[in-house]
Each structure stands twice: as structure tokens, then as C-alpha cells.
Amino acid sequence: MEEKKLYNAVRKIITLADGRQIEIETGKLAKQADGSVVVKMGDTMLLGTVVAAKDAKPDTDFMPLQVEYKEKYASCGRYPGGFMKREGKANDAEVLTARLIDRALRPLFPSDYHAEVYVTVNLISADKDIQPDALAGLAASAALAVSDIPFGGPISEVRVVRKNGQYAINPGFSEMAECDLDIMVGGTIDNILMVEGEMKEVSEEVMLGAIKFAHEEIKKHCAVQIELAKELGKDVKRTYCHEVNDEELRQTIIRELYDKAYAIATSGTMKHERSDMFDALEAEFASRYTEEELVEKAPLIHKYFHDDVQKKAMRNMILDEGKRLDGRRTDEIRPIWCEVGYLPAAHGSAIFTRGETQSLTTVTLGTKLDEKVKDEVLVQGTEQFVLHYNFPPFSTGEAKAARGLSRREIG
Incomplete structure (x- = not known):
């Protein structure tokens, strides 16, 4: 008796310059979402989903987009630490990856589209040497591409590094120690949207070269998503009317x-x-x-x-x-004043003020026992240096309560 197939999966392959492959599959998992894909590279798999409300809430005049990124401990055969053995709120690395995705997606929704959109990317299988954050933007965008949600993409994000003077895309964890440049680049087929990362004092020429190298890869990712959307008939998006204008x-x-x-x-x-x-x-x-x-x-x-x-x-x-709001020319910086040792009981302290922006900073020296223990899905170890940033409402003159950390305070 012939087995009846209960799903219709569509797959596309992206081939990197070095021969490695990224597979995008849709139609198998999370079929009730507006759009869902599984992005696979080696043994690493990310499930990207997107769901949008049919209508905007009354008086919404902004884009209510929420992006979540979560790495499942089971994805590489680990238990979560702690007594409960249950995965809790997103750790800093997951929040930062979600923010990277958000930053590339948010400006591409139509300016008059105000329905709530929820993008979720879950790491469901993990190869221990593949860095999944470099694939998360592709998973989010591909989910939007196979949905009927209006979106001005597709986009993709890639990690580009320089190792022994040569650029490389999406390297493994094991290669990172030898790299003097490590940046994440997000963009559409035509433009660069976002660049973030670190490097060891490289030249502008090297930096621009890295961005161009990344964009060539991004173009390939976007072309495959456009092809996939056309094949599924999702290049025609839903109609909406969220604004009444005069x-x-x-x-x-x-x-x-x-x-x-x-x-x-x-x-x-x-x-x-x-x-x-x-x-x-x-x-x-x-x-x-x-x-x-x-x-x-x-x-x-x-x-x-x-x-x-x-x-x-x-x-x-x-x-x-060529004039700014406070009267400065575009090549002039705001007046700066600084003071050190302002807090007598802290180990170290400083005030830094530039124009109307001010930071009060403290430093605390600890022992080996004070090291931060990192127990992420794919990264374990300790950190000797920890930087915490706070942005309370009073710093911009806002009259509202400070309840918990906002995502802007995690960096």
C-alpha cells in the first residue's frame, strides 16, 4: 500500500563560496503560522515563524513588531542549569540576537502598516561548531517571505570575519580565535541595513571590504527567498487599511x-x-x-x-x-566635561558629560569568585569583565516607572 504524504515540503539550497550549503525548508513545521521555515546548515536547524494580526489596534501609529530568539538546550543534548531544569527568560546573548534581527526587519515594513507582528526564531538542533546567530536573520526573513504579510524585504544577515588576511562568511566557533575582524552585516538585495561587531584596529579599507564581501553573500540569500516566495505564490501580499488620512x-x-x-x-x-x-x-x-x-x-x-x-x-x-539643532556645525562636537573619583566609597567612578548627555559610571574590582559564569546552549565558560548599562526614564525627563530592564539596556 502506497504511503500517503501528509505534508508538502518545499526546499531551496544556498551554496556558500566555500561549498557549504544552507537549506531553507517550508511546509513541514508550524503550518498554522502565517509563515514558517526551517533553516538548516550542517546539523544546525533554526525554526523561524511569523504571525501577524489581521487588523491594527485602534490609534496605533507605529510598527508593533516583537522579535524573539531562543536557543533550546535540547538542541545539542544539554540540560538547563539550575534547580528547575526549565528554560527561563532569554539570556543576554539571545536578546542581542533578537535585537539584530529586529533592527534589520523593522524599517522594511510599510509605513502605514500597524498590525501586530510576532517573529520567533528557535534553535532546535545545534552543531557545536556552527554559530546559529548568523543564520537567525535569514530564518526570520524567509518566514516573512513565505507569508502574505506586507514586507519590503527579503533580508539576510551574515557574519564576516578576516582570518590570515582573507575574508570568510559564517565561520565556526573554533575559527574565531584567529580572526582580527568579526562583524554581523544585515541587508537587502540592494542595500546594507545594519553593521555591528568588533575588530582589532583594522583600516577603513578593510572594513569596507568586509561589508562588500558580506553583501555579495546576502544578495544570494535574498535571491533564493524571492524565488521561494514566487514559487509559493506569496509574492502577492495581503491588502490592509490601517490609516485614515486627510x-x-x-x-x-x-x-x-x-x-x-x-x-x-x-x-x-x-x-x-x-x-x-x-x-x-x-x-x-x-x-x-x-x-x-x-x-x-x-x-x-x-x-x-x-x-x-x-x-x-x-x-x-x-x-x-550644515547646521544641527543646538546650533553646531556638522563637524563640531558638543562641549565635553569629565570628572573622576566623584563617589568616595566606590572602587572607582567617573562622570562623563557631552552636551546634554551624561553618564555616571562605577567600577568594582572582584575576586575569582565574582567571575560571571556563562552557561549558554553553545557557549560555556567565565567572563572576567562585565559591563552593565542602565537607562532610567529620568535620564530623558520622562515621568514613568522603571520596571525591570528594557532590551535597550542589554548590550
Whole structure:
């Protein structure tokens, strides 16, 4: 009796310059998600999924995108540490990988698309020498490519290193000690979106060479995703309507407020004073409408003033006059002052101030017992140097509670 196949998997192969292969498979796992893929390289497999709400929540004027990246301990035959034996919240490395994915995806959604989108990438099988974070951006983008969610990609992210003067893509853990450059590059088939990493004082020429080398690889990844989307009929995306606009109101705001906003932008005032002046200008315009009219018009006035007047005035001032908001030229830095030993009981302390940005830093010396123990899925060991960064709401004058760490504080 012939076995009936209960799924229809579609596979695409990407061949790296050195002959290694990356396989993208869809149609086998997580079929109820809007889009799902498994990206495989060697024994490493990542499950990337994406789900989007059908409609935007009322009064949403931004892109509510949430990206999660999780490495399963079972993926390489390990138990989680600790008493509970249950995987908990994302560790710092997982949060940083999620942020890398987010940074490349977020700007590519249509500006008027405001439905909630959840992207999840799970490491479900792990080869102990393959670095999975370099494949996570590809998994997230491929999941979007095989969905009907509007997206201006595809994208991919790759790690590029330089070893013995030669560039290489997505090296194994064992090769990293010999590398003097290690960067992650994210981009579309046409543009570079994101670069992050570290290097040992390499030249600009070497840095640019690494980015170009990475982009050649990214182009191949994107071409395969475009091919896959066409093959599945997912190159046509869902229709949506998340915004109601009033073009007459937009033009009135631009006509009446742009010159006034430009004058505020070029006044060279301090940040809070300048914000108050912009707010007063917007409020003055809104005062011509009744309270009943403002129920509908207030959100539109705020959007048009912010996007079409305030942002454009600031941008044009910098590009046309070479002048920044606080009056500096584009080649001038803000005034800097520093002080060391400010806190008498700390081991070490410093204040660093540049313009209106300020950091109070402390340093603490510990013993061998104070080392940070790393027990990640594929990375174990200790760290002698730990840097923690805090960004409380009062630092930008915001009146809100500081509850737990935000992802921006993990670096």
C-alpha cells in the first residue's frame, strides 16, 4: 500500500563560496503560522515563524513588531542549569540576537502598516561548531517571505570575519580565535541595513571590504527567498487599511507651520525648551478646532506635524545649512566635561558629560569568585569583565516607572 504524504515540503539550497550549503525548508513545521521555515546548515536547524494580526489596534501609529530568539538546550543534548531544569527568560546573548534581527526587519515594513507582528526564531538542533546567530536573520526573513504579510524585504544577515588576511562568511566557533575582524552585516538585495561587531584596529579599507564581501553573500540569500516566495505564490501580499488620512489637513499644516517649525529648529535652543516650542506651535494650530472636531483630527494633526513638518524641517536644516539643532556645525562636537573619583566609597567612578548627555559610571574590582559564569546552549565558560548599562526614564525627563530592564539596556 502506497504511503500517503501528509505534508508538502518545499526546499531551496544556498551554496556558500566555500561549498557549504544552507537549506531553507517550508511546509513541514508550524503550518498554522502565517509563515514558517526551517533553516538548516550542517546539523544546525533554526525554526523561524511569523504571525501577524489581521487588523491594527485602534490609534496605533507605529510598527508593533516583537522579535524573539531562543536557543533550546535540547538542541545539542544539554540540560538547563539550575534547580528547575526549565528554560527561563532569554539570556543576554539571545536578546542581542533578537535585537539584530529586529533592527534589520523593522524599517522594511510599510509605513502605514500597524498590525501586530510576532517573529520567533528557535534553535532546535545545534552543531557545536556552527554559530546559529548568523543564520537567525535569514530564518526570520524567509518566514516573512513565505507569508502574505506586507514586507519590503527579503533580508539576510551574515557574519564576516578576516582570518590570515582573507575574508570568510559564517565561520565556526573554533575559527574565531584567529580572526582580527568579526562583524554581523544585515541587508537587502540592494542595500546594507545594519553593521555591528568588533575588530582589532583594522583600516577603513578593510572594513569596507568586509561589508562588500558580506553583501555579495546576502544578495544570494535574498535571491533564493524571492524565488521561494514566487514559487509559493506569496509574492502577492495581503491588502490592509490601517490609516485614515486627510490630505487637505496635511497640506494646510505643511503650508502654515513649516516655516515656523524651521525657525524653531534653527534657533539653537536647548532640547526641552525646543520641544516646548514645537508643542506650543502644534497646540496653537489645534486650538482652531472644537473639542468634537479634535476627537477625529487631533491624532492626524500630531502625525502630520511630527512627520511632514518637524522632521522635515530638522532634516532640511542639517542637509541644506550644515547646521544641527543646538546650533553646531556638522563637524563640531558638543562641549565635553569629565570628572573622576566623584563617589568616595566606590572602587572607582567617573562622570562623563557631552552636551546634554551624561553618564555616571562605577567600577568594582572582584575576586575569582565574582567571575560571571556563562552557561549558554553553545557557549560555556567565565567572563572576567562585565559591563552593565542602565537607562532610567529620568535620564530623558520622562515621568514613568522603571520596571525591570528594557532590551535597550542589554548590550
